[in-house]
Amino acid sequence: MSSPSNILRIAVPTPLYRIFDYLPHSTQNMDTLEPGVRVRVPFGRTKSIGVLVELAETSDIEHGRLKPILECLDEHPALPQDILELVSWASNYYHYPIGEAINTALPAALRKGLPDKSKPVISWCLTPEGKSADQKDLKRAPRQAAVHICLQQYPEGAKSEQLQQLPGDWRGGLQALIKRGWVVKQETNMTPQTAESQAQPHLQLNSYQQEAVDNISAALGSFQAFLLHGVTGSGKTEVYLQVIDAVLGAGQQVLVLVPEIGLTPQLVQRFQQRFQIPITVFHSGLSDSERLEAWLAARNGSASIILGTRSAIFTPLKNPGLIIVDEEHDVSLKQQDGFRYSARDLAVMRGRFLQVPVVLGSATPSLESMHNAAESRYQLLGLPDRAGDACHASIELLDMRAQPMDEGLSHKLLQRMQQHLDQGSQVLLFLNRRGYAPVLMCHECGWTAGCDRCDTHMTLHKQRNRLCCHHCGADRVIEKTCPNCTNEELKPIGQGTQRTEQALQQHFPDITISRIDRDSTRRKGSMESMLEDALSGKSQILIGTQLLAKGHHFPNVTMVGILDTDQGLFSADFRGTERMVQLALQVAGRAGRAEKPGQVLIQTHHPDHPLLGMLSGQDYSHISDGLLQERKQACLPPFSNLALLRAEAADYSMPHQFLQHAKEMAAHLDIQYIEFMGPVPAPMERRAGRYRAQLLLQSENRPALHRLLKQWTPSLEKIKSARKVRWSLDVDPLDMF
Ligand code: ADP
Ligand code: ZN
Ligand code: ZN
Numbered sequence: 001m002s003s004p005s006n007i008l009r010i011a012v013p014t015p016l017y018r019i020f021d022y023l024p025h026s027t028q029n030m031d032t033l034e035p036g037v038r039v040r041v042p043f044g045r046t047k048s049i050g051v052l053v054e055l056a057e058t059s060d061i062e063h064g065r066l067k068p069i070l071e072c073l074d075e076h077p078a079l080p081q082d083i084l085e086l087v088s089w090a091s092n093y094y095h096y097p098i099g100e101a102i103n104t105a106l107p108a109a110l111r112k113g114l115p116d117k118s119k120p121v122i123s124w125c126l127t128p129e130g131k132s133a134d135q136k137d138l139k140r141a142p143r144q145a146a147v148h149i150c151l152q153q154y155p156e157g158a159k160s161e162q163l164q165q166l167p168g169d170w171r172g173g174l175q176a177l178i179k180r181g182w183v184v185k186q187e188t189n190m191t192p193q194t195a196e197s198q199a200q201p202h203l204q205l206n207s208y209q210q211e212a213v214d215n216i217s218a219a220l221g222s223f224q225a226f227l228l229h230g231v232t233g234s235g236k237t238e239v240y241l242q243v244i245d246a247v248l249g250a251g252q253q254v255l256v257l258v259p260e261i262g263l264t265p266q267l268v269q270r271f272q273q274r275f276q277i278p279i280t281v282f283h284s285g286l287s288d289s290e291r292l293e294a295w296l297a298a299r300n301g302s303a304s305i306i307l308g309t310r311s312a313i314f315t316p317l318k319n320p321g322l323i324i325v326d327e328e329h330d331v332s333l334k335q336q337d338g339f340r341y342s343a344r345d346l347a348v349m350r351g352r353f354l355q356v357p358v359v360l361g362s363a364t365p366s367l368e369s370m371h372n373a374a375e376s377r378y379q380l381l382g383l384p385d386r387a388g389d390a391c392h393a394s395i396e397l398l399d400m401r402a403q404p405m406d407e408g409l410s411h412k413l414l415q416r417m418q419q420h421l422d423q424g425s426q427v428l429l430f431l432n433r434r435g436y437a438p439v440l441m442c443h444e445c446g447w448t449a450g451c452d453r454c455d456t457h458m459t460l461h462k463q464r465n466r467l468c469c470h471h472c473g474a475d476r477v478i479e480k481t482c483p484n485c486t487n488e489e490l491k492p493i494g495q496g497t498q499r500t501e502q503a504l505q506q507h508f509p510d511i512t513i514s515r516i517d518r519d520s521t522r523r524k525g526s527m528e529s530m531l532e533d534a535l536s537g538k539s540q541i542l543i544g545t546q547l548l549a550k551g552h553h554f555p556n557v558t559m560v561g562i563l564d565t566d567q568g569l570f571s572a573d574f575r576g577t578e579r580m581v582q583l584a585l586q587v588a589g590r591a592g593r594a595e596k597p598g599q600v601l602i603q604t605h606h607p608d609h610p611l612l613g614m615l616s617g618q619d620y621s622h623i624s625d626g627l628l629q630e631r632k633q634a635c636l637p638p639f640s641n642l643a644l645l646r647a648e649a650a651d652y653s654m655p656h657q658f659l660q661h662a663k664e665m666a667a668h669l670d671i672q673y674i675e676f677m678g679p680v681p682a683p684m685e686r687r688a689g690r691y692r693a694q695l696l697l698q699s700e701n702r703p704a705l706h707r708l709l710k711q712w713t714p715s716l717e718k719i720k721s722a723r724k725v726r727w728s729l730d731v732d733p734l735d736m737f
Contacts, residue, residue, distance in 0.1 A: 005055035008033065008069060012043055012050040013103040013111075017095075017714035020050070021059040025068040036077025036084050038110065040070040049113050051079060051102050053088070078116045079105065080299065080316045086350050087314065093706070094731045095643075095713040096339045104339045105314035109292040118296050119289060120187035123157030124174060130182030143173030148182070157186055200274050202245070203238055212239045212381040217246050219357040220321060225348050227328075227373045228361040229620070230383025232589025233553075236361045237267065239383070240324055241274050243359070248275070248304055252321025255298075256307045257343055259330035259550065266553060267326070271305060282308030282315070310335060310343035313350065320354045323347050327550070328360035328369060329582055331734050340730045344369075363589055363620070364582040367631065370624045371638040393560070393591045393598030395616040399607040407503035408495035410603055413561050414507060421511060421540055425558035425596070429500065429543040430587045432564070434517040435459035436499045437492030440467060440478065444487035449479065453689040460492050461519070462499075472688035500563065501543050508541065516544035549586045560591040560600045569609055572683055573736050574636050577611055581623055584615055637732070641702045643709060644736065645716075646682070647727040648692040655679070655693035658721040662712075663695060665719070669711050673701040683736065690726075694736075 008022045022041055024030060037052050047070065059066060079087075083105055091101035103111055110116060130148070138145040146166050151158055163170045177183040205213060208230075216226055216239075230236050244254045258267065261283040271279045280294050280303035297303035301318030308315065310333050325333065325347050334342045344360060351358035360369055360378070373380040403410045408431075417427050437460045440449040449458045451469035458467035460478065468475040481488050492499070501515045514530045521527040527547075533539045534554055542548060542557070568580025584602065591598030604612055614623045632639045645662060647655035659679035666676070675698045682692035699705040713729055716722060 005057050006030065007056040007059045007066070008039070008052055009054045009056050010039060010041060010050040010069070011053050011099040011102045012041060012048050013099045014043070014048075015097050015100060016717070017097050019053055019098055021056070021061050021066055023063075023066045023068040025070065028069075028072065032072060032075050034077050036079040036081060037075075038073040038078050038113070038116070040073060040113070042067055042070060049073070049111065050099065051084075051106075053084065053098070053102075073113060074116050076116075078110055082350075082353055083314060083316050085353060086346065089349060089353075090339075090341050090346055092710075094339065094341055095709045095729050096341075101339050104311070107288070107292045107295045109288045112288075114292070116296075118293060121159065122185065122187055123154075123159045124151060124163070124178075124183050124185050125154065125157035126151050127182055127184055130177065130180075133182055141173070141176065143169055144176050145173075146170065147173040147177055151183065157188075202242055203235075205238065205242065206235065206385065208383045208385065209235050209239050209242075212383065213242045215379065215381060216243045216322075216357055216359060220247065220250065221355070222357070223352045223355045224357045225351065225372070225378040226357065226359045226381050227365055227369050227378040228359055228381045228383070229365055229370075229373075230361075230363060231386060231618075231620075232363045232586065233386045234363070234383035235386075236326075236363075236383060237270060239381075240326070240359070240361070241270070243322065244275075244305065244324075247321035248277075250321060252319045253298070253301065253303070253317045254305050254322045254324065255312065255315060255317060255320065255347075256305065256324045256326065257312055257333065257347060258307065258309060258326045259332045261307070261309060268307065271307065275305065277304055280306045282306070282312045284309075310341075313341075313343040313346045317354075320356050322356055323351050323354075323358045325358070325360045327362055329362045329364055329366040330550075331579075334732075334734050336735065337728075340728070340733075342732060342734075345732070364585050365620075365624070367578055367624055367628055368638045370621070371628060374628075393588050393600050395588060395600040395602065395618055397607045397612055397616055398601050398603045400603050400605050401607075406507075407499055408563055409500065409503060409507075413563075413601060413603060416559060416599075416601060417508075417541070417561070420559040420599075421508065423558070426534070426537065426539075426554060426556045427541050427559045427561065428548065428554060428557045428587070428590055429504075429541065429561045429563060430545075430548060430583075431495065431497050431500055431543065432545050432583070433459075433494075433496045434498070434519050434545050435468065435470070435496035436462040436502075437494050437496055439493040441491050441493050442482035442484060442487055443489040443491050445482060445485040447482050447484040448493075449490075453686070455684050455686045459496065462492075471684065474688075495563070497543055497545060504541060504543065511541055512539045513541045513543065514539035516542060516548050518545070518547065521547065546583060548590070549583055552590065554590055556596070557591045558596050558598050560587055560598065562587060562600065562602045565602055565604055565612070566606060569606060569611065574631075574634070575734065575736075578624075578627055581611065581615060581620075581627075585618070585620060588618075635698075635700065640698050640700045641705050642731075642733055643697040643705060644730040644733040645695040645697070645727065646692065646730065647679075647694070647725040648682075648687075648690045649725040650690055651724065652691045654721055654724050655691055658719060658725045658727060659693055659695040661719045661721060662716055665715060666708065666712050669708055670704075671708060673704040674699045674708055696736075 006024055009019045010022055011019050035052050035054055038049055039052055041048055041050050087101050087105045091098040147170055228236055247254050280297055298306050299316040306315055325344050328344050333344045348358050372378045398412050400410055420427050439457045440460050449467050451458050451474055453474055454469055454471045456471055458469055461468050466475045467478055497515050497517050501513055504513055514533055516530055534542050562584055568576055588600040647658045649655050656679050663676055677696040679693050679695045682694050
């Protein structure tokens with residue numbers, strides 16, 4: 001007979017790379033102890049809430065030294081088995097402590113130990129006595145009378161939202177009516193959603209869309225990753241909608257990941273219009289309890305369509321049928337701090353675990369995904385044409401060399417803008433730099449205003465009359481005189497969106513201009529109202545940063561100007577060119593919808609650059625082939641695998657010391673096939689007052705790299721200087737800064 005499994009292996013949220021063994025408490029009902037339940041445990045000198053990962057028969061720790069748990073918080077697992085598996089896999093792959101990884105997957109309310117169940121919906125309704133009562137009896141009790149009248153309108157029961165509409169103290173009136181026996185309080189659970197017939201009919205698909213829908217539909221019930229590649233407006237969303245309909249028809253759920261909900265209101269709206277069921281949306285505006293409700297609805301199967309940003313990848317699903325990742329190339333799908341997972345890559349892994357298809361969609365897929373498609377790991381579904389009657393925008397390069405310029409706007413560009421405006425069309429200008437000017441310089445001695453805490457310039461924000469650091473958030477009033485030579489002539493150098501807006505206003509004094517960037521949309525609702533002005537045609541010129549490049553469709557925009565592409569051509573990051581091309585094509589996709597042919601003009605001082613030449617051909621597959629060739633020659637991802645160890649400290653030498661030590665430790669392990677680069681200072685060495693350095697590991701052999709990381713990463717915490725630095729490991733880093 002086997003010995004009983006009564007060692008509880010528990011993941012506790014702590015930066016340590018292990019799980020912890022505990023004993024059941026003395027009156028423990030062992031039947032409810034399934035992996036996935038939350039338990040309160042003594043941890044060091046405090047108490048902590050952990051998650052039971054497995055039951056074991058033996059422990060490496062002597063039995064007498066094991067402590068019992070304090071209590072088990074759940075009767076049933078809060079985290080279903082498949083989420084536990086996904087998180088364990090991710091913790092392993094990203095070499096991130098399991099306890100913290102699991103914590104990331106739990107909604108905040110559950111992390112804090114709140115009950116794992118829906119809050120009942122509370123409402124009040126009239127008793128039979130209350131219904132037949134005579135209003136006259138309440139003549140002297142106006143508060144009660146008001147509540148009584150209100151409840152008569154809600155035979156199913158009124159909630160506090162409805163009663164709140166009443167003037168005065170409705171709670172007092174309500175209590176008095178309950179005392180009379182005229183009203184009872186009732187608690188009901190959230191009504192489950194059922195997939196009813198669709199609200200809006202499907203569109204007639206073109207043959208490419210049909211082929212995509214057929215292929216994905218045929219894969220339902222099994223795992224297959226698809227790369228849906230189609231220019232903006234080619235009808236990808238329509239493909240999603242029709243496949244989703246099939247999944248809902250089979251009684252299953254769909255998980256849709258998007259980069260930023262705030263930037264995709266139109267997508268959410270289209271989902272909402274197409275299906276009669278409510279869409280469960282995870283967005284940053286939810287309170288802890290709203291988030292928990294949405295999470296529970298997904299887990300119990302009552303939510304059918306779940307839409308969220310990257311962290312939604314850990315949403316439990318009762319009947320999973322399909323996972324969609326829209327804009328799969330977007331960097332925001334990768335978490336940039338703490339648990340640095342890629343939601344896109346985890347989506348593919350989750351699809352494999354769950355045996356459901358995964359659709360990655362983009363007009364400009366990541367090179368990683370293009371490569372996976374080329375290697376047949378993903379099935380490529382192409383939508384080469386714009387759907388409906390809309391036609392492709394044309395892309396044209398504007399040679400800026402020796403051209404007259406006005407605040408970054410060439411005369412050629414201004415002329416073309418005038419033509420489009422004269423025709424009553426809208427113009428969109430893209431400049432990925434907010435503020436007035438990126439640099440403030442002394443004309444006399446060349447001094448520039450730098451950030452005291454970062455190795456970077458302060459950006460001039462003229463309206464607020466301040467200098468701001470876009471890296472650490474520091475700001476200060478603008479110097480009146482040069483601190484170096486006391487000269488009074490300080491000049492803004494370069495263009496930000498504010499400066500361009502100002503210049504445009506002078507050029508086109510009668511035209512309404514909307515500037516859309518993080519500064520102009522900070523106030524709640526301002527983004528929405530600006531988008532409204534853009535869509536209604538009230539504002540004729542739109543100038544913005546990448547906020548404008550995503551998600552929104554402006555049917556009346558016939559010209560897009562890209563003001564500054566050149567910096568992307570010479571970026572220090574090896575992904576710089578890929579990003580530049582993606583951004584340019586994404587922006588280009590905003591124009592020329594709705595049957596109006598669009599024109600994209602790119603200002604450049606390097607019109608002969610091969611990449612720009614390819615860009616005007618607009619064949620993304622062709623461009624990505626070229627970029628992949630370069631990556632291959634340089635042995636960069638996706639042809640090799642990277643892991644970046646970062647360290648930072650207030651002390652200048654500490655990060656280097658730590659990384660050097662880490663590298664020496666690795667030398668004792670199996671480092672065959674692995675190349676170490678560094679330690680070197682980070683591209684921006686000082687940020688927010690801390691010095692930063694990094695050590696890059698590169699290998700063509702992924703298993704070898706991960707074998708090393710598995711041994712090496714947990715031992716890093718033992719390095720003496722580890723306590724004096726903040727360090728982190730980034731597997732498959734997207735950003736080398
Ligand atoms: P994407 O997601 O690739 O940008 P959408 O699905 O949003 O493309 O489609 C772009 C536009 O074309 C939308 O207005 C959509 O309603 C329309 N559309 C999509 N598919 C079709 C179709 N088969 N026939 C007619 N119009 C379509
Ligand atoms: Zn000076
Ligand atoms: Zn700074």
